[in-house]
Amino acid sequence: MPNLTVLDLLKIKEDTQVFLEAPGITTLLICGGTGCHATGGKSVKEALENEIQAKGLGQKARIVETGCNGFCAMGPIMVVQPGGIFYQKIKPEDIPELVDHQLIQGKPLERLLYKDPASKKTVVSQHDIPFFAHQMPLALRNKGIINPEVIEHYIARDGYMGAAKALLEMDKEDIVEQVRLSGLRGRGGAGFPTGVKWDFASKSPGDVKYVLCNADEGDPGAFMDRSILEADPHAVLEGMIIASKAINSHQGYIYARTEYPLAIRRLEIAIGQARNYGLLGQNILGSGHDFDIEIYQGAGAFVCGEETALMRSIEGKRGMPRPRPPFPAIQGLWEKPTILNNVETLANIPQIIIRGGAWYGGIGTETSKGTKVFALSGDINNIGLVEVPMGTSLRTIIYDVGGGIPNKKKFKAVQLGGPSGGCVPEAHLDTLVDYEAIAKVGAIMGSGGAIVMDENTCMVDMARFFMDFIQDESCGKCTPCREGTRRLLEILIKICDGKGEPEDLNNLETLSAMIKDASLCGLGQTAPNPVLSTLRYFRDEYEAHIHEKRCPAKRCVALLKFEINPDICTACGSCFRSCPAEAIEWQKKQPARINRDKCIKCMTCFEKCKFDAIF
Template structure:
């Protein structure tokens, strides 16, 4: 066997795939062969590294050197410099935007330095398509321990001690959920994994499935042992083809190794898992709707009780856990619940993965211990707001959540603390908005989403969200009326109180939270017919302020419909008959001269 001196861990997550990592991999392999290095240097395609904004990214083992934004054109130089001559190739290394210094080692980069990898402990380290690599990282030890040494009650006790709560959004204690399902009478029970990650702006579950699918399977097997189930289902969004492919490979390999199927590890315990693909309906992330969908019906929720722990899939007792929750389980079993509970706050234990995106420098996947402040996530890890713009708010929990403004940025990541400031932990989407985001328009965006995804079963959600959307549309169109704000509040509280499922009950949250923190923007739209963020087209004049205009001509060059007249050293002018109101010039103007 050849001795491999260096391994190149090339990110193969969806983000890096789409910035070209597959072609880069081929190019590196070609270059290595050309220099005869292919026997000592190996390229490994890993799961999502997390630093999606800089993709494709690569980590050089064992030195831990990090390369970003790889392109096919740069590959020959990279291979020659680093692997032939032995000096790191500076051009592709990370430069700290503040100090302008190059940071060669991955763990020294602030984005990684403030994180704590539990759920993502294998990201970028193993090839997710090879089960042996997972096992080499103590994979399936949790299953071995749970199946051979522990009783179902001991497993449940350990999970309860850990204090882990559902990572899908609601935060229900996982151990308790299992206990209810175990106590339910019946021979046939199901373990379900919710991988229907529908919140726009959330991609943690996808990355976990892509980077470490066996961790999720392991969690499911342990859950099955705890509640005595023989069959599991993973409900995955159809929009995640790579995650589905990696799961299929993982299940096949686990079966070959006797980790799924009959008599797992000779313990006499049988359990198998099937993948079920969703068909594009946000409401199917709700537990009862998800089960309906697996049954092949319209995915509509039903009233609870009975809870799924008593009557779930095909009316049998079922446990439904989120991907991230399940990915934690094996480590809790191996290291003990006390170990897990040692990190976090009073009521929220362990770590939480956030999908950090929007108007922030370092977009990507971030795992932090519970109790970390939002400010640390956005500024220390996220690197702050690009283009010198001002922070406005961060939206947590997607369309069911709310926004957190500047004054509450020191709120810790904790289920209860986040609810107090009017948002929810949710599944972990964290979308940062700067001053150019209009909060009324944002509320309208979420309401448009909710009313489109409302399944139509209950009246408050079906009719109420439509009415809210109509009012918000009117406000953004400059036709808002003074009484609109009261009507919005009344509708929102009524829907929250009376809707059937979580989608409706939380749907008005973005409206309520923007009303709470950004009432000034609503007032400006309604009373002054003005959009302070300059996003609502109907409220813009499309004129240029000659006082502010620096005569630079950027707007003229960017206009797609030749509607802007400009000559050197002259103030630009917009011809309204040609203008298509696309807002391109608003984005290009650095001085805010267009209004």
């Protein structure tokens, strides 16, 4: 197929819009994200296809499998257009009734609609659900709307118009200027201004340059990059095409986690379609600019999210960071000038080019512009993906968008920024989403993982968890990180095991300062953050572990007695029924008792007891 011109692109856009918006056709948008796949989305889709065929509704309804809708807690999800009717937790056996109501009688099936847990009211339209109402989708503007495996759907939503504008109407200085003007900062964690990065690489001498996309989303608890790749892969490709013109590069790589098979498959499809239309390859849109993209699969190393380590990994070596300078903009992949941008950063670029840097710069706070995507998870009602304007408060995200804490438990902290970040306690929940404001309270914006923890989470155990992660993922190149994190972990394990000593807290602080100062790369320099932030806000928990040999949240097994308080026990027997070791003695109307000779300390009874009677 010959390369498209802009006129061809506009024609595809128009034709697809006419096709998609044809009157009298109901569009059924089924979520095909990883979350909904795992809860049975595929069989729901099959059941729906069969039912529509059986009822002869093929002319009236069209099924579109979209990428991640974002409201993962409610999967499998389907949104019906027109109307934006939001169905949740659909099972294949619901389909006949659903089709009968929605497509034949033309009224929503009430029992599968969203119910607001606060007001108990049924909500019909997606826009009226609080989870969606506070959001501002820019990077995720196509999620749940288009079929990510059909390039025409993307084009119908202004897809590749940004690339066309950049390639045909702008010179590289204009592009860099617009991105700089937008105030966009790296969404992968560090928040470096994207325009400045591009400017360095653009001015760096050399004929061979590379554009890299960091899709090695390693922070535990962050899944926005996966969702963008699954829902809107072309946006990332388009961002890379624009970047390639800005720095005059002809080859790009997407470094993707091998743990994300669906994202990789959708990227492969998208790259194939873009090549087929000549949107990747030679003389793109007749502009004379050549650019192509390859996917490179990582092999499971957290440190490869660090830019110099990632480049080493693409070169086929152990992914170990190297000192900077020279910066990658001067000497990066194969020692050539290189820019590396995160998935979410790149997904913002096409809109910035189409609507102008000033438009994007008008959203957000003084120093943080645009929107940020958060992956909300942990002890929170509305688990899922949310995109809010910078300057939204954490409280709004957790309570209004996230719907608060389940099971009437109390909020304890929200962990931001993964293993490099920190915990923000209740007292600082009014902090605004802003790189500087979040750093001030001891966390980092990071890639956007936001894990909410309720009162049953032990903060010493959390610090131990993150240090175990960091210690395992440390590449071993520099001593402060390799040895220092191991020593930190040993002290934390000791405290959790009830063997903590008073001087341990000082040792944690001294070691942390040393690791921060002396480590080579970002992984080591931020490694002590989870320890420091929990020490800052939850020092009393550390002290309870050390001085009283007590775990206030009842999570540290070594500090638990495995006894049942007969005054609190309601004799309900649920611990007795769930114990795998038959270590619990119980009779009706009698408080239960744990036989400690048989008990294997598996914690099942703690999970089952609703009355907090076991200690």
